[in-house]
Structure formats: structure tokens, C-alpha cells
Amino acid sequence: MNTASQTAYPTDERRWNAVLERAPRAEAAFVYAVRTTGVYCRPTCASRLPNRENIAFFATHEEAELAGFRPCRKCRPESVVLPSRGLRPIVRACRMIERSEEPPALRELADAVGLSPQYFHRLFKRLVGLTPKGFAEAVRSNRLRAGLLAGADVTTAIFDAGFGSSSRGYESARTSLGMTPSQYRKRAAGMRIRFTIAESYLGPVLVAATERGICAIELGASAQKAPEALRERFPGALISRDDSGFGDRAGRVVSFLEDPSRGLDLPLDIRGTAFQQRVWEALRDIPAGATATYAEIAERIGRPSAARAVARACASNRLAVAVPCHRVVLSGGRPGGYRWGTRRKRALLAREAGVGTDRKPVRAR
Numbered sequence: 001m002n003t004a005s006q007t008a009y010p011t012d013e014r015r016w017n018a019v020l021e022r023a024p025r026a027e028a029a030f031v032y033a034v035r036t037t038g039v040y041c042r043p044t045c046a047s048r049l050p051n052r053e054n055i056a057f058f059a060t061h062e063e064a065e066l067a068g069f070r071p072c073r074k075c076r077p078e079s080v081v082l083p084s085r086g087l088r089p090i091v092r093a094c095r096m097i098e099r100s101e102e103p104p105a106l107r108e109l110a111d112a113v114g115l116s117p118q119y120f121h122r123l124f125k126r127l128v129g130l131t132p133k134g135f136a137e138a139v140r141s142n143r144l145r146a147g148l149l150a151g152a153d154v155t156t157a158i159f160d161a162g163f164g165s166s167s168r169g170y171e172s173a174r175t176s177l178g179m180t181p182s183q184y185r186k187r188a189a190g191m192r193i194r195f196t197i198a199e200s201y202l203g204p205v206l207v208a209a210t211e212r213g214i215c216a217i218e219l220g221a222s223a224q225k226a227p228e229a230l231r232e233r234f235p236g237a238l239i240s241r242d243d244s245g246f247g248d249r250a251g252r253v254v255s256f257l258e259d260p261s262r263g264l265d266l267p268l269d270i271r272g273t274a275f276q277q278r279v280w281e282a283l284r285d286i287p288a289g290a291t292a293t294y295a296e297i298a299e300r301i302g303r304p305s306a307a308r309a310v311a312r313a314c315a316s317n318r319l320a321v322a323v324p325c326h327r328v329v330l331s332g333g334r335p336g337g338y339r340w341g342t343r344r345k346r347a348l349l350a351r352e353a354g355v356g357t358d359r360k361p362v363r364a365r
Helices: 004-008 012-021 061-065 088-100 106-113 117-128 133-149 154-160 166-176 181-184 224-235 243-258 274-284 296-302 306-318 342-352
Strands: 033-034 040-041 057-058 192-200 203-209 214-219 239-240
Touching: 012 057, 012 192, 033 061, 040 061, 057 061, 061 088, 088 106, 088 117, 088 154, 133 224, 154 192, 192 224, 192 243, 214 224, 224 239, 239 342, 243 342, 274 296, 274 306, 296 306
Parallel strands: 192 239
Antiparallel strands: 033 040, 033 057, 192 203, 203 214
């Protein structure tokens, strides 16, 4: 990749502007993928521009394909930079999994790309961050999600996604969707979410939960904005404020903020992609008082080149402190960005290090 081109587009905002302008100099800097079509393109692609909220950016076409997207037939983005020898068989295997109605066996995949099953399994996990079986499960979950949102009935969506039985589809949905397929199809219709807002040294703390567990911990959220943010995530859910019946959980979150040594033993309802789940699981392994860099987290989940993707997963976390993305810092020790403000991140790290004693509210910049 051309280094000068890459540094000219360091943020998603600049990349999106380059797509809008179809800037020729962005050709070797990145590709963009459209979640609704499953296709990725060059920045200069002549296809009709998609909505911004449906766009994901990738540094290389290999990363886009490993994330499950296929190349656009118009602009041929895969021809900009050829994949490395190590990636080429893995990309072929990913495409094979995506095209198959049922997940292929490990030996079938390995034979198809000319590798031994043991070596193929290790290489696949190192480059993709998931085992072939895990990747196949993610593909089926994505198909199920797309089918349900497209309006297919639950049974059709389950079998079209590649699940051999309704029970397998429902079992997978509990983990990947966080709700039943019928609820997801109706945008969480009938799901009950309760929330309350408490005060802490970091300012207001919103705590919300489904029947499965805590689904949101937001720092600095006002009482006026909190219900609207929850309705955007769960448009069909029954959302209500419950200060009396829900105060105990909020109190435990505030107590944990005040004294991280207490721990936070609450059931969590964590929703995200397979990659995000791996990142968030690694974050929860970082003890209070310690930190790790984005690159170190990428190494721990078997994706050493995915530091930027790790940063995006941290930014997508909606469970402040329960999933401690504040413990991930830049190389050199600088705190880096934080969904709820850098000042709050510094305050959290200071308190966990045993030096933060100021109880004055900390407001995000």
C-alpha cells in the first residue's frame, strides 16, 4: 500500500469524503464495504453511493474479504493489491464457507486449498481470529440477521441461513442476536428493558438491562437523552424507567466506580459481532490497575495486524467499566480516545491505580 496515500486518509470522515469525491489518489489507501449488499469497492467506484451508515472501511481488500465481503464486479477492487501468499488460501476458504449451504468439514476446506488440516486450522485462526467453525457460525448468523430484517418468516430465515433445524437457529440466535429470531425480526418487539440513572464522581451513570442482564452502562447520559438512545438500539422494545426496582444494580455499578477492587459481579447482555465479542472478552481479562495497548489486544486475540479494528470494537462498546475499554491505551502510555471522554478515561485509570481520590464530577469534553 502506498504510505503517502494511506496517511492522507487517517479517519473514516476523510475516507468517506474521498468516496463522495471519488478521489483517484485514494485508490491505494483503502476500500469500502456496504453492509446491506455484502460488496466492497474502490473509493472511485462508479456504482450508486450507499448510505453512510451502511459503510465500513478496510485498509486492504484482504481484510474486507476476511470480514465476509465480496469484491464489486464493476470496479474490481481486489486487483489493486494482490493478497499475500499466506492470505490467498484463507480467502479462498472463506469464500467457500460463504457459498456453502452447510458449513464444510475442516478436511474438505483444507483439501480444497491444498494444505494439511492441522496447518490450515492454525493459519486460518491466526489470520481470521476465528476457527473455521467459528467463522462459519458467524456467516450463518449474518445470513439469519439479514433474512429476518429483509422480512422473511423465522423458519425460512433459519433454514436459508444454513441451520439444519429450528432448534439450532434459536440456540445460535440467543448468543448472536441476544434475543429470539422473532423478536429480532420485529426489532425487539415485546422485549422489556428497564433503566435508571444514578450519580457518581464521573457524573450521571445510566444502567439499563434486559431479562438476560445489563445491556448498557453509559457515563454522562442525561435523563432526557437516555430513553431515546435506548429506543434507537431497540426500536420495538418496551422501555421504562424503574428507579425503585432497579436502583440496586445501579448502586453496584456506582460502588464499583468508587472502588474497583470490589469487582462487578452482574449478569451482562453483550451484543456484537464475533470479532467484537473476542475483543471485549480480552478486555475483561485486563485486571484493574493494569493497561494494554490496542496492538497487544490484537495479538491476544490472534489478529496481530488488526489494532485499528480493535480500536473500533472498543469504540462500539456500550458497557462502560463492565467491559473495561478504558484500560486500553496507545503505545507509549497515552490514554487515547474514549467513548465517554478522555477526562473520564484518565479519572478511571487514576482511581484504579489507587491515586484518584477527587470526588468532584468529571465532565466529558
